[in-house]
Amino acid sequence: MKYFLLILFFSVEASMASAHLPGGKGTSYDFSPLAFSHPMVGTPRSQRRNFQVGNSFFRNPWVETPSSTPLRDGLGPVYNAVSCAACHIRDGRGPGLPDKAGKVLTSLLFRFKYMKSFTSFTDHPSYGGQLQPQGTSNIPSEGEAHVSFIDIKGKFADGEEYLLKKPIYKFVKLNFGVLDNKTSVSPRVAPHLVGVGLIDSISDKSILEYVDKDDANKDGISGRPNIVKSKVNLSRLVGRFGWRAEKSTLKEQNAAAFNGDIGITSVLNPVEDCPAVQDDCHSQIDEGHVELEERTLDRVTTYTKFLAVPARRNPTGLRILNGEKVFKKINCQSCHRPKFTTEFNGDQPLLSEQEIYPYSDFLLHDMGEELADVNDLGVEFFREWKTPPLWGLGLVGVVNKHQRLMHDGRARNFKEAILWHGGEAKNSRDMFINLSKKDREDLVEFLKDL
Ligand code: HEC
Ligand code: HEC
Ligand SMILES: [Ca+2]
Numbered sequence: 001m002k003y004f005l006l007i008l009f010f011s012v013e014a015s016m017a018s019a020h021l022p023g024g025k026g027t028s029y030d031f032s033p034l035a036f037s038h039p040m041v042g043t044p045r046s047q048r049r050n051f052q053v054g055n056s057f058f059r060n061p062w063v064e065t066p067s068s069t070p071l072r073d074g075l076g077p078v079y080n081a082v083s084c085a086a087c088h089i090r091d092g093r094g095p096g097l098p099d100k101a102g103k104v105l106t107s108l109l110f111r112f113k114y115m116k117s118f119t120s121f122t123d124h125p126s127y128g129g130q131l132q133p134q135g136t137s138n139i140p141s142e143g144e145a146h147v148s149f150i151d152i153k154g155k156f157a158d159g160e161e162y163l164l165k166k167p168i169y170k171f172v173k174l175n176f177g178v179l180d181n182k183t184s185v186s187p188r189v190a191p192h193l194v195g196v197g198l199i200d201s202i203s204d205k206s207i208l209e210y211v212d213k214d215d216a217n218k219d220g221i222s223g224r225p226n227i228v229k230s231k232v233n234l235s236r237l238v239g240r241f242g243w244r245a246e247k248s249t250l251k252e253q254n255a256a257a258f259n260g261d262i263g264i265t266s267v268l269n270p271v272e273d274c275p276a277v278q279d280d281c282h283s284q285i286d287e288g289h290v291e292l293e294e295r296t297l298d299r300v301t302t303y304t305k306f307l308a309v310p311a312r313r314n315p316t317g318l319r320i321l322n323g324e325k326v327f328k329k330i331n332c333q334s335c336h337r338p339k340f341t342t343e344f345n346g347d348q349p350l351l352s353e354q355e356i357y358p359y360s361d362f363l364l365h366d367m368g369e370e371l372a373d374v375n376d377l378g379v380e381f382f383r384e385w386k387t388p389p390l391w392g393l394g395l396v397g398v399v400n401k402h403q404r405l406m407h408d409g410r411a412r413n414f415k416e417a418i419l420w421h422g423g424e425a426k427n428s429r430d431m432f433i434n435l436s437k438k439d440r441e442d443l444v445e446f447l448k449d450l
């Protein structure tokens with residue numbers, strides 16, 4: 001009897017150790033509305049100062065040039081928001097969509113791809129890579145995005161009804177002509193930023209292990225890497241940041257955000273997003289000069305790199321354990337891979353060889369037509385999305401006071417997020433619909449504990 005208890009004790013302990021520490025050694029233990037804003041436990045003193053300075057550049061507004069604060073000017077000519085924190089609210093997620101039809105919120109941005117031929121896409125000739133709804137003094141903004149919703153009704157196998165709200169986007173006050181039907185529109189909401197330094201520390205090789213491009217094992221799930229060359233790490237090729245894994249390093253993701261979202265140029269992104277047809281904006285391009293000091297970009301990158309992943313709150317709760325079983329049973333983990341080990345990094349013990357639990361494979365999957373990017377006429381262009389990490393999602397409700405999920409925030413809670421899954425995830429979604437109410441709810445309890 002004693003022997004039996006001992007084994008039980010050890011196995012519970014072993015599973016607790018890993019489940020408790022999704023972000024490795026640096027996992028944090030604050031579950032308040034500031035849960036996403038802490039440096040990893042054990043962040044060295046030398047980095048704490050950079051973390052704090054980086055934090056102020058993340059949070060405080062950028063201003064127009066010329067100004068009395070040259071370290072933080074250069075806003076625009078066109079932009080989405082005046083600070084990183086305006087979208088990544090408390091380092092968490094933006095709501096993106098309003099509850100009723102109307103103007104979309106700041107934290108939702110729109111990327112454009114313009115079809116030049118059947119196989120080649122470029123930035124939009126008049127609007128560039130992204131819609132900026134704001135302009136500085138005397139510079140016209142590009143336009144505004146509005147949303148309306150179409151109801152999609154359905155039923156679980158046990159008869160319980162659900163109602164999804166499908167967003168339809170419309171652009172108004174467009175200052176440089178209509179978006180024609182060659183333009184693919186990709187809505188993206190600001191995700192929460194916990195653990196991005198750990199994601200930056202996963203080797204390409206670890207991600208490539210899960211690639212199954214042609215679905216060789218016939219489980220209906222393929223998954224391919226988004227190959228993107230990095231300018232800062234020449235051996236890095238696998239994209240992993242953003243909803244479509246379009247950036248392969250944290251520093252490049254951050255530099256692109258400065259450039260596209262705030263209008264701040266840097267050595268990595270030296271040109272303002274002002275296509276030639278935007279005369280006033282274009283005339284402000286100063287090619288000989290970049291606005292962001294390299295040191296500031298590095299500090300903001302240090303800030304994001306050390307943002308801690310909060311611990312699980314109750315990983316051994318009975319309902320949560322059942323939910324975890326259901327998660328495996330209905331194949332959620334075929335894309336939302338629980339575990340990775342980060343690569344060796346002699347300089348940063350907190351990022352080095354850490355066993356982490358992001359619940360993602362960082363690969364692109366066909367997610368079905370309902371989630372696809374479309375043009376003005378609703379014709380589909382791209383339907384692949386990166387599996388997003390699930391860690392920290394259970395605290396979005398506490399930090400951001402909403403539980404909107406998916407790439408544009410269309411899901412109002414976890415249940416809806418699963419119901420929006422299609423394409424390669426259709427089997428999992430159908431199995432979810434067929435679960436008993438208790439298993440469905442336990443699965444959600446598990447997700448809320450991540
Ligand atoms: C207008 C809103 C907005 C602003 C301002 C903004 N972001 Fe983002 N951020 C986003 C969106 C949307 C994404 C997803 C991008 C995509 O899918 O391409 C994102 C993604 C990211 C990611 C990748 C997260 C992941 O896990 O994939 C990082 C890191 C990031 N932003 C950092 C920053 C920093 C640093 C700043 C300030 C320089 C900033 N962001 C400003 C909206 C914003
Ligand atoms: C084929 C791969 C795949 C499978 C299987 C899959 N997912 Fe996903 N999941 C994704 C992708 C890709 C997205 C992002 C789609 C989007 O935003 O449009 C996503 C998004 C999510 C989100 C929202 C994340 C966020 O940051 O907003 C949750 C929650 C989620 N999945 C849970 C589940 C659960 C639970 C299951 C099992 C029922 C499951 N997923 C099965 C690929 C998958
Ligand atoms: Ca600028």
Ligand SMILES: [Ca+2]
Nearest residue numbers: 127128130132
């Ligand atoms: Ca633009």
Ligand SMILES: [Ca+2]
Nearest residue numbers: 212215219221
């Ligand atoms: Ca497969």
